Amino acid sequence: MEPEIIRPVILAVDDEPSMGESYKMLLEEKYSLFYASTGHEALEIVQKEPVNLVLLDVLLPDMDGMDILRRIKEISDADVIMVSAVKTMRTAIQAVKLGAYDYVSKPFDIDDLLATVGKAIENQNLKKEIVYLKSSLPSAQGERMVGSSEGIRRVFSLISEVCNTQSTVLITGESGTGKELIARAVHFSGYRKDKPFVAVDCATIPENLVESELFGHEKGAFTDATSQKIGKFELANGGTLFLDEIGNLHQDIQSKILRVLEVREIQRVGGTKTIKIDVRVISATNIDLKKAVKDGKFRQDLYYRLNVFPVYAPALRERKEDVPLLINHFISIYNRQFGKDIHGVSKEAMELLVNYSWPGNIRELRNVIERLVVLSKEDIISHKRLPLDILFPDEDKGGDMDNKALLKEARYEFEKRFILKVLERANWNQTKAAQLLGIHRNALLQKINIFKLRPFIDHAKSGQSKD
Ligand SMILES: Nc1ncnc2c1ncn2[C@@H]1O[C@H](COP(=O)(O)OP(=O)(O)OP(=O)(O)O)[C@@H](O)[C@H]1O
Ligand SMILES: [Mg+2]
Numbered sequence: 001m002e003p004e005i006i007r008p009v010i011l012a013v014d015d016e017p018s019m020g021e022s023y024k025m026l027l028e029e030k031y032s033l034f035y036a037s038t039g040h041e042a043l044e045i046v047q048k049e050p051v052n053l054v055l056l057d058v059l060l061p062d063m064d065g066m067d068i069l070r071r072i073k074e075i076s077d078a079d080v081i082m083v084s085a086v087k088t089m090r091t092a093i094q095a096v097k098l099g100a101y102d103y104v105s106k107p108f109d110i111d112d113l114l115a116t117v118g119k120a121i122e123n124q125n126l127k128k129e130i131v132y133l134k135s136s137l138p139s140a141q142g143e144r145m146v147g148s149s150e151g152i153r154r155v156f157s158l159i160s161e162v163c164n165t166q167s168t169v170l171i172t173g174e175s176g177t178g179k180e181l182i183a184r185a186v187h188f189s190g191y192r193k194d195k196p197f198v199a200v201d202c203a204t205i206p207e208n209l210v211e212s213e214l215f216g217h218e219k220g221a222f223t224d225a226t227s228q229k230i231g232k233f234e235l236a237n238g239g240t241l242f243l244d245e246i247g248n249l250h251q252d253i254q255s256k257i258l259r260v261l262e263v264r265e266i267q268r269v270g271g272t273k274t275i276k277i278d279v280r281v282i283s284a285t286n287i288d289l290k291k292a293v294k295d296g297k298f299r300q301d302l303y304y305r306l307n308v309f310p311v312y313a314p315a316l317r318e319r320k321e322d323v324p325l326l327i328n329h330f331i332s333i334y335n336r337q338f339g340k341d342i343h344g345v346s347k348e349a350m351e352l353l354v355n356y357s358w359p360g361n362i363r364e365l366r367n368v369i370e371r372l373v374v375l376s377k378e379d380i381i382s383h384k385r386l387p388l389d390i391l392f393p394d395e396d397k398g399g400d401m402d403n404k405a406l407l408k409e410a411r412y413e414f415e416k417r418f419i420l421k422v423l424e425r426a427n428w429n430q431t432k433a434a435q436l437l438g439i440h441r442n443a444l445l446q447k448i449n450i451f452k453l454r455p456f457i458d459h460a461k462s463g464q465s466k467d
Helices: 017-027 039-048 065-075 086-097 111-126 150-162 180-189 206-213 251-263 287-296 299-305 320-337 348-357 360-376 401-425 431-435 441-450 454-466
Strands: 009-013 032-036 053-058 079-085 102-106 130-131 146-147 171-172 196-200 240-244 280-286 309-312
Touching: 009 017, 009 039, 017 032, 032 180, 039 053, 039 065, 053 065, 053 111, 053 299, 065 079, 079 111, 086 102, 102 280, 111 251, 146 150, 146 280, 146 309, 146 320, 150 180, 150 287, 150 309, 180 196, 180 240, 180 280, 251 299, 287 299, 320 348, 320 360, 348 401, 360 401, 431 441, 441 454
Parallel strands: 009 032, 009 053, 053 079, 079 102, 171 280, 171 309, 196 240, 240 280
Antiparallel strands: 130 146
């Protein structure tokens, strides 16, 4: 089975069969190719298939190249590269003015063609959300991975490289960056996808039970072992075992896992039989394992055994361009879940969300969006509904303490004077002033107390006492 990573789709349109051959030779390795020899055929394919790029001969038997370009632009957002012999070069150049992405001359220079195609595809990737589709998965696991940043694209391509191999994979990255989703993607895109995917959270199993959890036990193996238990390695046989938070394992267990990975067989606790297993191990950690090795907390040999194929899940703040895609993705998930019809977030809200540092990464973003979708009464989520952390990012982080203190003071002074002004304009009618300020009267009373505001004569006194 092919991995389900979507390859860019190119449609080559030319009426000369030899051109079709050349395209095949040059492009088939990296791209999915369609061919058409007439304009009508080309339009039909563009309509039906998710074409990213069209290589369009300027001179076709049935339609004018410019017309085809125009129609393609109407029905899809594929980019078009005009392919033109010298005598039609002017048309090709004109086509670029009308929205073609670029042009190449025919017969083409191979490097030139490949570079132009590569650039156009890159451009498409930037424009479009790259979706890692796992449509054949049962719905419980049918979650999509979304993103178009360079960081996540690297992850996508690593997944497609490793999914059909036996290699152990080590996924590293901060909490909430999608490590488990990556592990699932590796499993469900590879040849083991119809076999079990078994996840073990090494951080939450009590230390004395880890061994029996992983390898199983025979009845009577220890006091509480009232019946036989099949361990996770055995359950995962033929499929994938996902060892989450691997950094938390005790040294003892580390050696046992190392041995299992080397000999590919296990023994249940209290048992004597050896059981052959065929399991691909994927592990994940959010600690620096290399450092743990240096500090003597993690076995070096196990580290090398697990880290055959490393995948780094980048933090969300390292790939801000994915934030809008993820927001829309989660909005549509929660629209479905809560029967809502939210269209998106406002421009101000988007700016704040993109610039926030997301210490909890995608998990935090997901939770924020869930809350916003549930609470929002408007179609477009306003920035006013954002959690305070995001609305007023903490200046502590990396900020200069002096500046922070200054800002606080400036804010205090400004707010005090502003409220005083409004109160004076409202002749100290508190209800009216609260209305003018757009806050509740109680909130205004609180401010009056905090700032010790009084009508003018009194105020002069309170001002003195404060300064
Ligand atoms: N690229 C992505 N596209 C869509 N959703 C994502 C993506 N990456 C992560 N998520 C979602 O973010 C949440 C956190 O992901 P996941 O549990 O895989 O992270 P993790 O790295 O294992 O976190 P932790 O270290 O806390 O266990 C999940 O709800 C997951 O579905
Ligand atoms: Mg996890």
